[in-house]
Amino acid sequence: MLAQKYGTPKLGEMLLPRENFRPYPTIEDRPEWDGLPLHLRTYWMNKGIAKLNHAWNPLPATAYMDYSRTGNRERYDKASWERRRTLASLVIAECMENEGRFLDDIVNGIWCICEETFWGIPGHGYMMKRQDSLPDMEDPVIELFSAETAALLAWTHYLMKSKLDSVSKMVCERIRQEVKRRILDPYLTRFDLWWMGFNQERMLNNWNPWCNSNCLAAFLLLEDDPERREAAAMKAMRSLDHYLERLRSDGGCEEGPKYWLYAGGMLFDGLELLYSVSARQIHVYDEPLIQQIGRYIYRAFIDDAYYVNFADSTAKVQIPAELAYRYGRRIGDDKLAGLGAMVLRKKREETTDLEFPAMSRLLPALFHYSEAERYVGETPYVRDAWLDGIQVMVARERQGTSKGLFVAAKGGHNDESHNHNDIGHFIVYCNGSPMIIDPGMLTYTSQSFFEERYSIWAMQSAYHNVPIVNGIQQRNGSSYRAADVDCKFDDRSAALSLDIGGAYPDLAEIRSWLRTISLIRGSSPCIEIKDEFLLQHRTDEITLHLLSPHLPRSEGDGSFVVEDECRNRISIQFNSAMFAGSVETIPLEDAIMQEVWGERLYRIHLKIRTPLDRGECMIRISEV
Structure with a gap:
């Protein structure tokens, strides 16, 4: 894309000499x-x-x-x-x-x-x-x-x-x-x-x-x-x-939205330097992949500072507003430019800290501030997106608003960059507020990388919204992956189906575990998590998990209600004849997690009541 196209004998002639290079x-x-x-x-x-x-x-x-x-x-x-x-x-x-x-x-x-x-x-x-x-x-x-x-x-x-x-x-x-x-x-x-x-x-x-x-x-x-x-x-x-x-053709950042700031965002910084020092001759903004890399960040956008935070990303991300604006303008995408302008105006209105992370971000932010502040663009609230390369689906009830239900789910494999063992994992928001979540990342230590990484609880599948079978969690490695992945959208629904059995080692004794995560639109919108499983032997060691930042309240057999401080509420319904429900409190001691979620998280356990070697179960989530 770059070297073959521009690495010609004339490259030296394209570059402005240092004394004539005046980017700011x-x-x-x-x-x-x-x-x-x-x-x-x-x-x-x-x-x-x-x-x-x-x-x-x-x-x-x-x-x-x-x-x-x-x-x-x-x-x-x-x-x-x-x-x-x-x-x-x-x-x-x-x-x-x-x-x-x-x-x-x-x-x-x-x-x-x-x-x-x-x-x-x-x-x-x-x-x-x-x-x-x-x-x-x-x-x-x-x-x-x-x-x-x-x-x-x-x-x-x-x-x-x-x-x-x-x-x-x-x-x-x-x-x-x-x-x-x-x-x-x-x-x-x-x-x-x-x-x-x-x-x-x-x-x-x-x-x-x-x-x-x-x-x-x-x-x-x-x-x-x-x-x-x-x-x-x-x-x-x-x-x-x-x-x-x-990178895949979808431009998705498998490292999560926090790392898009340093992956796709830094790529843009480098491309801007080449564009500027060559007097606009080195120009790749019409390349589909470059455009898709930029679009990832609004496809992962939920509302306010919340983004779909799979991998090592916090759920709240302060994106460089002016960078998103300029990236959008360069590739002619009004949604990306609109997201940047919207974030910038919100920061201005709330008089929050306007500091940017590095001089390479600060200078363009200062000198394009007024331009970005005036820009309107298009709403970044996309209804549906399927990133087929990193196998991430996002869907909301309606285009153009955070009101209603939002779901994101993922397939992929367990050797992605900044990987968590989370194949088949999903998150749910209601009116832009987190209800069923990905816990995110902890402060990095020497354990965070290399061989000790998966000794950390936040990287383990037990603390994501996926099953534990026969006491066995998902395993890390590229061979542990989703199979038969299929995503479909229409005006009535959005659905991701995948076999997550391959994400578990043989000790779990899973023949297949077909999971389908659906957002049903219409007069009675809801999110359905349907699991159809086939095991080698009968077992009662099957537990489904759901993590929430709010204390789930039991409302009789087969129902929990989760409510935030702004009275956004969801109902979680399950088959109480098949599963026994309970709630565990997870105290948070890490500063990064506390900043996002507060002092604790809650984990719903849905444990199967009788031994089975095959079955079908459904969790239904709706706004109440």
């Missing part, structure tokens, strides 16, 4: 900075003022060693990321005001970051050849946050070079030296970094566009040598092609 206004471009909306200027000035005379937090060796000693990622990661957020806030405040009062703090921040041994985080130290509890400064691996740091320093250099030079010529020189040593040189010379995709020993995921887009920004903003800039652009296109080749 620098601090000297006063009309653009002074013309930003007053509330944005006030907000960012206040953020900068709060960081004046900042005491740059230490990053001791023992904090880095926490990861190898205890598995804790937070102490070092948070301190590292706070340095970078502080620097970005100071830089933007100085660009807003242009009076020099933030300069010393900016220089301190640059110097502080440049003196760090490693710009990455301990959890990514596995990439180094010599494994140790501390990083090897002679092995400049490029991972997510070292690439992010290089881009931040490159944008700082681009925006403020003249002002930094007025303090000392050594500041920008140090930026160029450190970024060259840590990122630019290894980016050109190394082909063994797994995320590049040149050696397919690992599955590509969000790392590819995330690292490539930031490395590309550093090259385009700092590198003077036209041959090296051309080589970097060519390598980025080749590497991005490897990522695009592994």
Whole structure:
């Protein structure tokens, strides 16, 4: 898509030289900075003022060693990321005001970051050849946050070079030296970094566009040598092609909507850099796959900040509103652009934090803010969507509104990127409010990846809305997958049917387990979960699970009612002659889960009463 089309002998001629590459206004471009909306200027000035005379937090060796000693990622990661957020806030405040009062703090921040041994985080130290509890400064691996740091320093250099030079010529020189040593040189010379995709020993995921887009920004903003800039652009296109080749034609993000911000979103960031530095000659926005990647995020949209959060994603996702707006405008999709504009206006009305996660997102957000705020576009509330590649169905009662019932369900396999063992899993919302849920992710630790991942409860099928049979949960691995998958839509219903028996090991003794998840529209709308199963032997060790953030209340045999604080209510009906219902409380101690769900979740157990080797059962969910 990229390298073959644009990797011609004329690529070097397409790229603007560094001195002519002006993607955003620098601090000297006063009309653009002074013309930003007053509330944005006030907000960012206040953020900068709060960081004046900042005491740059230490990053001791023992904090880095926490990861190898205890598995804790937070102490070092948070301190590292706070340095970078502080620097970005100071830089933007100085660009807003242009009076020099933030300069010393900016220089301190640059110097502080440049003196760090490693710009990455301990959890990514596995990439180094010599494994140790501390990083090897002679092995400049490029991972997510070292690439992010290089881009931040490159944008700082681009925006403020003249002002930094007025303090000392050594500041920008140090930026160029450190970024060259840590990122630019290894980016050109190394082909063994797994995320590049040149050696397919690992599955590509969000790392590819995330690292490539930031490395590309550093090259385009700092590198003077036209041959090296051309080589970097060519390598980025080749590497991005490897990522695009592994995506399905539906553009679905199997890592979940939170990771779309760093997968599809970062892909867009990289494509925008290529589009801009080539004076719009490198243009792939008419490619169907690029368009589908953007559309995924509104197909996963439920209401407010809620998204279909399969895999390692929280149910609430703060998407970069302006990025969604610009992506939509680039591909000519008014629903995607409309989602971005809607989210931006909601943030503005609620006066929530307008901070964006990185300088590569913040600058376009600032300079396209007014344009996006005025845009209306189309409603992003799609009635139905079937992402056949990642096997995810979403359906709501009516197009254009969150009112009524919403269901999402998935097939796929249990070796997806950021996988949870959840084949046949589904979620239910009512009037945009979560009723039957996916619990989401926990704060990452050393257990979150590699061989210990499935010892964590939130990754296990027992804490998703799927059966446990003979005490056996689903197993992780690509061979554990859905079969006979079929999705159908019409005005009356939406239905996903699939055999989930293959997601379980032989010990479960399942011959087949056909599950059908349906949304029935019309005068009496409801959601039906129908299971037809065939086992090798009779057993009474069959339990169906349903997770909810609200305490289910029993209303007689065969019925639970779930109600939220806004009095949205659903009724869950089941065959009480076949199943005994009970409710378990799951206390939540993790900060990420507490932020979304509060102090606890509830798990409905529907346990079969008598031994069976075959059967059919139905759960019916309706609004009451």
